[in-house]
Amino acid sequence: MTPLLSVSDLSIGFGEADPVVEGVSFDVMPGQTLALVGESGSGKTITCRAVLRILPRTAQIRSGRITFGSEQSPLVLSELSERRMRDVRGDRISMIFQEPMRSLSPLHKIGNQVSEVLWLHGRISERQAKRTVLEQFERVGFPDPERAYNSYPFELSGGMRQRAMIAMAMVSKPDLLIADEPTTALDVTTQAQVLGLIKDLQQETGMALILVTHDLGVVANMAEQVVVMHKGRVMEAGPAHLILENPAHPYTQQLFNAAPAIPDLETVGLPMPEEDLILEMKSVSKTYVMRSGRGWKADTLIHACRGVDFTLARGKTLAIVGESGSGKTTAARIALGAEPPDPGGEVLFRAAPGAEPITVHKMTREERTAFQRQAQMVFQDPYSSLSPRMRIQDALTEPLEIHGIGTSAERRDLAAEILQRVGLNADMLKRYPHAFSGGQRQRLSIARAMMLDPSLIVCDEPTSALDVSVQDQILTLLEDLQESHTLSYLFISHDLAVVARIADEVAVMRQGLVVEQGPPDTLFYNPQHPYTKALIAAQPEPDINRPINLKLVALGAGSPESWSEAFRFTDSMIPSLVELEPGHKVRCHV
Amino acid sequence: MLLLRYAVYRFFTMLLTLLVVSALVFVIINLPPGDYLSNQIAELQASGQSAGVAKAEFLRKEYALDRPLWEQYMIWMGFMPGPHGFSGLIQGNYGWSFEFDRPVSEIVGDTLWLTVVVNLAAVLFIYAVALPLGVLAAARSRTWIDYTSAFVGYLGLATPNFLLALILFYYGHRYFDIPIGGLMDPSFEGQPMSWEKAKSILVHLIVPTFVIGTSGASAMMQRLRANMLDELGKPYVETAIAKGMAPSRMLTKYPLRVAFNPFVADIGNLLPSMVSGSVLVSVVLGLQTIGPTLLTALKTQDMFLSGFVLMFVALLTLVGTMISDVLLVMLDPRIRYEGRES
Incomplete structure (x- = not known):
């Protein structure tokens, strides 16, 4: 069989x-999926763009x-005129593209932008x-296609926008789809659904797919062929099952070892100790009022947090897990006193063991x-949390000056x-x-937090941009610091695998409520709540024999209305x- | 429907603002000690001309200048009956100019709409020049097109307007037979509007439009270029290219639409700066616009005249901002649908 796309000896500078x-x-066969794997800066994105010839100037x-x-009429994309290239694109x-939030024009209706391709x-x-x-909208899972057609991007959620992007890419029934980290910016459950959708569509239309990703779990779920890139070169290439089961190149092995995974050991974790608590949150709720802006319409109440109870023992890590909008960040902000609870x-805080709580x-x-x-x-974002106009020394000594x-x-x-x-x-x-890489910057953020010799550090998704x-290195650093300085962490994340590694207790949040809470081992081995189960199931694992369920x-x-009877909740009726x-602990009716 | 409601709402807020502005204007022109009449009375008394003093005293009564300030304001605006009943701005009586000894309406007369015409022409000129050049400079950034347009633009910004005016007059007259000075041929002044008169105005407009508009156009061009460059780096531009759009169509449909907002929002700011900034140009070019009148009125403390001119400029500004606000709402769904339920 002749390949649909053949890239040979490509160099870009x-x-x-x-x-x-x-x-x-590399070659891509018709109907097949090729995964381009590598870290940021490995050249995987630029290789893809070279195929479409949309490189930076x-x-x-x-x-x-x-x-x-096809063999009869091959197009040499690298030599095609710009005019004829335009007929190929789209x-x-x-x-x-990676960022569904920014890859659609904010000022044009979704329908206009998608049908434009046609x-x-x-x-x-x-x-x-x-x-x-x-x-196509119906196919990609818009509940009301007509309405989506007339919506603007800012009216849709991230997952829905990525669906619109997929519809835009698929509507002309292309022979080849290039997906550049299509799910990196999405929550893990949304990611699972979007990946499933791409796979279904691929089966339906028989198109080939190049999937750019840094997540070996995604590779295991999607790809037949894998190309591992590092510093602009191909490290290893071959069928997915061979590479995933038996990575030969040291770099691939390194990628494997760094990927955190949810353990599936049959253990029961120890509950969080009850004495020497550094932080206690007691029935903390937070309600925001969204003004309708019009006199005759009632304001909307948003329950960011509802009756949250947490305890964090000294030297331990409490992780809050949930999708965007679940209230995890609000809970952390309240814990830090940045916002008052209802x-x-x-919220009680004990600076030293046995000290009077404040x-x-x-x-x-x-x-x-x-x-x-x-x-x-x-x-979370090491790129925007450091002032670009301050030297590292000034950024680090500023807390001491204050x-x-x-x-x-x-x-x-x-x-x-x-x-x-x-x-x-x-x-x-x-x-x-600007002279530092993303990982180094996150180290700087941690250094800045360490300057005042604190006892509690709130980490808001500290590795999700890395x-x-x-990520592996940063987590190790956090663990080392915890040990040497008896630090307590309140760790916010949407990544269960990261949490499994670092947390002593995990709270899963959904719509402002803690739906399940427990030591990570217990939680991952014996999840009870359908949402926790979904989160665990949605986590892509680098094992080709265990696809996402x-x-x-x-x-x-x-x-929450669609959950089974025992767990269902509505605004008026919430189980404890x-x-x-x-x-x-699980939130359910008994 | 939504738009109409917004326009009506915006119109009423404009009226309210205008009311506040009127009070401010009145207070400010009364801030310097003395007024035109008391200055004149003092002068006349010094030279012993008692007949003039009597006339000035009469005018003082006539225009209620002997009353407390707030009453003067109410009478000036027409909210309160003065010596001649309700007769203020809202009734269409603009007051009396002491300096020129004629009603304000007679003095400003033609200059009002000529000011509007000149500034409108300049605004149109600014947009017509800045729009294509700004887009082109951004699309071809760091090429000779970009550098040339930036160079010409900075020249336009840096050259004093009156100098530019003189140069243009000289060469315009020499090579293209463009008339010098004024906004129409002197024979049409005071004549009713006719085809010939309109034509004469159009020809006379060329140089002033260019002179007043150049600096605004080059500033706006640079602003648009910077905005466009920001937008060109955004992922949605890449999406559009990956769809297979041709560059020109892509540029105008996507990044330009987004970069257009500040462009539109500038309408309101352009007008007042042009009116006050073009005083010197108007003097040099002999334009019958309101700028020079305002200058004289302010210098001689001719309160009703300056008050009226200031109110007029404020009105222009407010109308400009209102237009740009309504346009923004039309252009940007994010503003339009803020708070719409999803």
Whole structure:
């Protein structure tokens, strides 16, 4: 069989610099899925863009040949004129991008943007185009295609936008679809559904797929062929089952080892200790009022948190897991005193073992300053949480200045010391953040949080913007620091595998409610709640024999009204948390 | 429907703003000590011309200048009966200019709509020039097109307007026979509108439009270019290219639409800066616009005249902002559907 797309000896470079992609070759067979795996900067994205010739203006293809199509009439994409290339784009090869939030124009209706593909490649009237698009919308799972057609992107959720992107890429029935990290920006349950959808559509139309990803779990679920890239070169290539079962190249092995996985050992975890609690949240609720802006319409109440009870023992890690909008970040903000809870809720903090607890939201000014020294935060996005105009030294010593600690020489020495402790060099103090990679920046964020020698650190998805191998390093760092400094972590994440590794107790949140809570081992071995089950099922695992169970995902990831009788809740009727075994609580009717 | 409601709402807020502005204007023009008449009376008394003093005293009574400030304001606006009953701005009586000894309406007369015409022409010129050039400069950034347009633009920004005016007059007259000075041929002044007069105005408009518009156009062009460059880096542009769109169509449909918002929002800001900024140009070019009148009125503390001119400029600004707000709502669904239930 002749390949549909054949890339041979492709090299791409920016300006005069060394090539970023060098000697890359691979074939894609009709109807097959090829996964391009690698970390950011490995050149996988730029290789894909070279196929469509949508490279940044300063990048050029230095050598190589890209051919596409059948044996009778092959198109040499690398030599095609720009005019003829336009006929290929969107019609015969289409592409799905990583960020569904930003990959659609905010000012044009979804329907207009999708049906445009059909007008552009001619041969179709406007009415026909609309009909085709509506059919496609129905196919990708829009509950009301007509309404989606007339919506603007900002009116849809991330998952729905990615569905619209898929519809846009599929509507012209291309021979080849290139999906560049199509699910990285999505929640894990949404990811599972989107991957399932792409697979179904592929089976239906017989198109080939190039899937760019850094997640070996996604590869195991989707791909027949795998190409592993590192620093612009192909490290290993071959059938998926061979590579996943027996990775030969050390780099592939390294990727495997770095990928966190949910354990499936038959163990029962120990519940969180009840004494020496550093943080206690008692029936914390938070209701936001969204003003309708019009006098005659009632304001909408949003229950971000409903009756949340947490305890965090000193030196332990409590993880809050949930999709975006589940209230996990709100809970953390309340814990830090950044926002007051609704009346009735209370947050207690004990700075030292046996110390008198202070109520976080009724502190005096002095207490607050002391509390802020004790409790620090590490943010999700290491790119925007460091000021680009401050040297590392200034960013690190600023907390000390604010609290008036030490002389400037002492502050500098401490900054150098902490920097070494997070695995960076003291001579980096004079640099600006732009000189650091994503992982290094996250180390800097952690260093900044460590400067005041806190006892509690709130980590808001600290690794979700990072590659797997970097994520692994950051998690190790967090674990080391916890041990050496008796730190307590409140760890927020949507990634169960990460949580499984670092947490002592996990709380799963959905729509502002904790639906299940327990030690990770118990929770992952014996999940009770359909939503927890869905989260676990949706986690793609790098094992080709254990594909995602989409049925389980669909069962739990839907709205709470669709859960089975025992777990169902509505706004007016909410079951309470029931303790099934010591430390394992589930929200259900008994 | 939504749009109409918004337009009506916006119109009423504009009226409200105008009311506040009127009070501010009145207070400000009364802030300097003394007024035109008391200055004149003092001068006349010094030179012993008692007949003039009597006339000035009469005018003082006539225009209620002897009353407290707030009453003067109410009478000026027409909210309160003055010596001649209700007769203020809202009744269409613009007051009396002491300096020129004629009603304000007679002095401003033609200059009102000529100001509107000149500024409208300049705004259109700014948009017509800045739009294509800004897009082109962004699409071909860091090429000779970009550099040339930036160079010409900075020249336009840096050249003093009156100098540009003089140069243009000289060469325009020499090579294209463009008339010098004024906004129409002197023989048409005070004549009713006719085809010939309109034609004369159009020809006279060329140079002023160009002079007043150049700096605005180059500033706006640079702004649009910067906005466009920001937008061109966004993923949705890549999506459009990956669909197989041709560059020109892609540019105008996607990034331009997004970069257009600040462009539209500028309408309101353009008008007042042009009116006050073009005073010097108007003097040099001998344009019968309101700028020079305002300058004289302010210098001589001719309160009714300056008050009226300031109100007129404020009205222009508010109308400009209102138009740009309504246009924005039309253009941007994010503003339009804010709060629509999903």
